Amino acid sequence: MTKALNEALERLSLTQRQAVEWEEGAALVLAGPGVGKTTVLTARIARILESSRNRNFRILALTFTTKAGDEMRSRVDELVPGLSERTVIGTFHAFCAQVLRQHGSHLGIKPDFAVYDQDSDREELLKDALRAAAEKGQSVSSDEVRWLRTIDRLRSNLVSPAKTAGHFRDEEMGLRASLVYSIYEEALRARNIMDFNGLILDTCRLAHQMPAVAARIRQSYPYWMIDEFQDTSPAQFRLVRFLAGDDFRNVFAVADDDQIIYQWAGASYRQIVAFRDRFKPELFQLVENRRCPPAVVQIANNLIAFNSDRTPGKAPLLATKPDDGPAIHFRTYGTEADEATGIAAEIAEAGLKTWPHTAVLGRTRAILTPVVEALRTAGVKAAIVTRRDRFISPQFVWLQACLDQGLRPTDRQVFIAMTNAANLIAGIELDASLLEAEAEGAGHSLLEHWAHAASGLGNDIAGKLAQFAYRLVQTRSSWRSLVAEALVWLPETAASSEGVESDAADDKAAWEIATRAIRAEKGGDPDLAELLQGIALRPKEPPPDPDSVRLFTIHSAKGLEFEQVWVMGMAETVLPSWQSLQPKASPAELEEERRNCFVAITRTKRTLTLTRAEKYRGWVKKPSRFLEEMKLPEEIQR
Numbered sequence: 001m002t003k004a005l006n007e008a009l010e011r012l013s014l015t016q017r018q019a020v021e022w023e024e025g026a027a028l029v030l031a032g033p034g035v036g037k038t039t040v041l042t043a044r045i046a047r048i049l050e051s052s053r054n055r056n057f058r059i060l061a062l063t064f065t066t067k068a069g070d071e072m073r074s075r076v077d078e079l080v081p082g083l084s085e086r087t088v089i090g091t092f093h094a095f096c097a098q099v100l101r102q103h104g105s106h107l108g109i110k111p112d113f114a115v116y117d118q119d120s121d122r123e124e125l126l127k128d129a130l131r132a133a134a135e136k137g138q139s140v141s142s143d144e145v146r147w148l149r150t151i152d153r154l155r156s157n158l159v160s161p162a163k164t165a166g167h168f169r170d171e172e173m174g175l176r177a178s179l180v181y182s183i184y185e186e187a188l189r190a191r192n193i194m195d196f197n198g199l200i201l202d203t204c205r206l207a208h209q210m211p212a213v214a215a216r217i218r219q220s221y222p223y224w225m226i227d228e229f230q231d232t233s234p235a236q237f238r239l240v241r242f243l244a245g246d247d248f249r250n251v252f253a254v255a256d257d258d259q260i261i262y263q264w265a266g267a268s269y270r271q272i273v274a275f276r277d278r279f280k281p282e283l284f285q286l287v288e289n290r291r292c293p294p295a296v297v298q299i300a301n302n303l304i305a306f307n308s309d310r311t312p313g314k315a316p317l318l319a320t321k322p323d324d325g326p327a328i329h330f331r332t333y334g335t336e337a338d339e340a341t342g343i344a345a346e347i348a349e350a351g352l353k354t355w356p357h358t359a360v361l362g363r364t365r366a367i368l369t370p371v372v373e374a375l376r377t378a379g380v381k382a383a384i385v386t387r388r389d390r391f392i393s394p395q396f397v398w399l400q401a402c403l404d405q406g407l408r409p410t411d412r413q414v415f416i417a418m419t420n421a422a423n424l425i426a427g428i429e430l431d432a433s434l435l436e437a438e439a440e441g442a443g444h445s446l447l448e449h450w451a452h453a454a455s456g457l458g459n460d461i462a463g464k465l466a467q468f469a470y471r472l473v474q475t476r477s478s479w480r481s482l483v484a485e486a487l488v489w490l491p492e493t494a495a496s497s498e499g500v501e502s503d504a505a506d507d508k509a510a511w512e513i514a515t516r517a518i519r520a521e522k523g524g525d526p527d528l529a530e531l532l533q534g535i536a537l538r539p540k541e542p543p544p545d546p547d548s549v550r551l552f553t554i555h556s557a558k559g560l561e562f563e564q565v566w567v568m569g570m571a572e573t574v575l576p577s578w579q580s581l582q583p584k585a586s587p588a589e590l591e592e593e594r595r596n597c598f599v600a601i602t603r604t605k606r607t608l609t610l611t612r613a614e615k616y617r618g619w620v621k622k623p624s625r626f627l628e629e630m631k632l633p634e635e636i637q638r
C-alpha cells in the first residue's frame with residue numbers, strides 16, 4: 001500500500017473507515033457538510049484500485065460538476081499514483097458521451113458527433129430544420145422554434161416524440177409539439193449532433209433497447225460511485241437504474257439532503273428515498289464535522305432543523321474542531337453600498353496573506369458586484385468566480401469552430417461562427433452566406449473555400465488562419481501539431497487590439513486546463529472528436545488568481561471551503577429570496593433558500609461573518625429570518 005493511502009486511511013474515523021472498506025453491494029453515505037464525504041469517496045476509490053493492482057476492471061465515479069470530477073481524480077492520483085487511469089471519473093454527461101461514442105452506433109449515432117452546448121446554436125438548428133420541412137410541404141414554420149423549451153423539458157424527462165402528445169391536455173397542442181420535437185430529433189441525428197439532454201436520453205434508450213450494452217458496462221465497471229447524489233436529476237437516476245438492470249447492486253452513493261439547492265432542476269430528497277427503495281443500500285451516517293468551528297456547527301444545526309423536507313431520522317452535525325475563540329461575527333450597515341465598502345475595508349485590513357483564503361458569498365451575482373468593485377478600490381485583488389461555458393476571445397472561438405468544421409465539413413452554424421470569429425481577429429469582412437453559395441458552385445468544402453478567400457486578401461493574420469485551415473483540410477490527422485503551433489501564434493494575434501489580449505490569454509489557459517483534464521479523463525491522447533466533445537462539455541474558465549479574494553454565488557461555492565467566509569445580504573427578500581416569500585410560493589421554495597443559507601455558512605473553516613444592510617435599493621428590509629432561526633449567540637447580535 002502507498003504511504004499516502006496508508007496515512008489517509010489512518011486518519012479516518014471509524015464510520016468513515018467502514019464506508020471506505022465497504023466491499024460489495026449498494027451503500028448510501030448520508031451526511032452533512034464538512035464530514036468527509038469527498039474524503040471517503042476518494043479513499044474508497046484508491047483502496048479498491050490498490051487492492052486490485054493486477055486486475056483490469058475500471059471504477060466509475062459520477063460527479064455533478066467537471067470541477068468536482070477533476071478534483072477527485074487529482075486526490076486519487078495523490079493516494080495511488082499511476083492508478084487513476086483505471087477510473088472513469090466525470091460528469092454524467094461526459095460518461096454518456098463516452099458510452100455513445102463506443103456503443104451509439106446501435107442507435108445510428110456516429111462516434112464523432114458534435115455536442116451543441118449553446119442554446120443559440122440549437123435554436124438555429126431547429127429553425128433551419130423547420131424551414132427545410134416547410135419547403136418539403138409540412139405545415140410548420142420557423143417561428144415554431146418557440147417549442148424548444150418545451151422540447152427540452154420533455155427530453156429532460158425522457159419523453160420521446162411518440163409519447164409527447166399524451167403529455168398535453170390540449171390534443172392539438174400535443175400533436176404540434178410532437179411534430180416539432182420529431183423534426184428537432186431528426187435534425188440532430190442527420191447532422192450528427194448531441195445536445196445535453198440528448199446525451200442522457202440516448203444513453204437511456206441504448207440501455208433500454210440493448211440490454212447487452214448495459215451488461216457490458218456493468219462488466220467493465222463493477223464498482224459505481226455517485227457523488228452529490230441529492231443533485232442528480234430524475235433522468236440521471238433513471239439512467240442509473242436502466243444501466244444497473246435487475247440485479248446489479250454495486251452502487252455507492254454519497255448524499256446530503258440538506259444541501260439540495262437545485263430543486264428547480266428536479267433534485268429532491270425523494271430521490272434519496274427512491275434510491276433506498278430501489279437498491280436497499282447499507283446506510284452510513286457521518287455526523288462528525290471536520291471543517292467548521294463548533295459555534296458554526298451549532299448555528300447550522302439550529303437553522304436546518306426548521307426544514308421539514310428531510311430524510312427522517314437524520315442526525316445533527318457534531319463539531320470536532322476545538323473552540324478557537326470567536327468564530328462568528330455579525331455586521332449591520334445602512335445601505336448595500338455601505339455593506340460593500342464595509343466588507344472591503346475589513347478584508348483589506350486583514351492583509352494580503354489572508355486574501356487567497358477569504359471568500360465572499362452572496363445569494364446572487366448582482367449583490368456581489370458592488371463588493372468586488374469596493375475591494376478593488378480598496379486595493380484588494382478580487383474576482384467573482386463564474387462558470388464560463390464558452391470561449392470569449394475570437395481567437396479561441398475560431399480555433400474551436402475551425403476544428404469542428406474540419407470534423408464536420410457541412411455544418412453551416414459552425415461555418416458562420418468560424419467566419420465571424422476570423423473577421424474579428426483579422427479585421428476582414430468575409431460573408432459566410434456568400435462564401436457558402438460560392439463553395440457549392442466551386443465544388444469546394446466550406447472550410448477550403450473560406451481559406452481560399454481569406455488567403456487572397458493580402459492580410460497577414462487572415463493568411464495565417466487560412467494556412468491553418470488549408471492544412472487541416474488536407475491532412476486532418478495533423479491536427480495535433482497544428483493546434484500546438486496555433487497555441488503559440490494565435491494569442492499573439494490579439495496583442496494589438498486593446499483589452500482583447502487578456503481574453504485570449506485567459507482562453508489559452510482555459511484551453512490548456514480543459515485539454516489536460518480530457519487527457520486525464522481518457523487516460524491517453526484523445527482523438528479530435530473526443531477533444532471537441534470534451535471541450536464542449538467543460539467550463540472555459542482560466543485558473544483563479546492565487547492572490548485574490550474570491551466572490552461566489554452560493555451555488556458556485558458548493559463543495560468548497562475557506563478559512564474566512566463572509567455571507568452577505570442576510571435580509572428578507574435577499575436571502576431568503578423575494579420569490580420564495582411571495583404568497584403564491586410553495587413552502588418548498590423557502591426550504592430551498594434555507595438550504596442555500598446552510599450551504600453558505602458551512603463553507604467556513606475558521607471565521608464566519610454575516611452581514612446585512614438596513615436598506616437595499618432604497619427599501620427598508622428586515623433582517624433575514626434565518627438569523628433568528630440560527631439562534632446566534634447573544635454577544636454576537638449588534
Ligand SMILES: Nc1ncnc2c1ncn2[C@@H]1O[C@H](COP(=O)(O)OP(=O)(O)OP(=O)(O)O)[C@@H](O)[C@H]1O
Pocket residue numbers: 011012013016031032033034035036037038039040256259290291558559560561602
Ligand atoms: N477523518 C478526518 N480527519 C481530519 N480531517 C478530515 C477527516 N475527514 C475529512 N477531513 C477534512 O474535513 C474537511 C471536509 O471534508 P470533505 O470536503 O471530504 O467533506 P464533504 O462531506 O465532502 O463536505 P461538503 O458536503 O460540504 O462538500 C476537509 O478539509 C477534509 O480534509
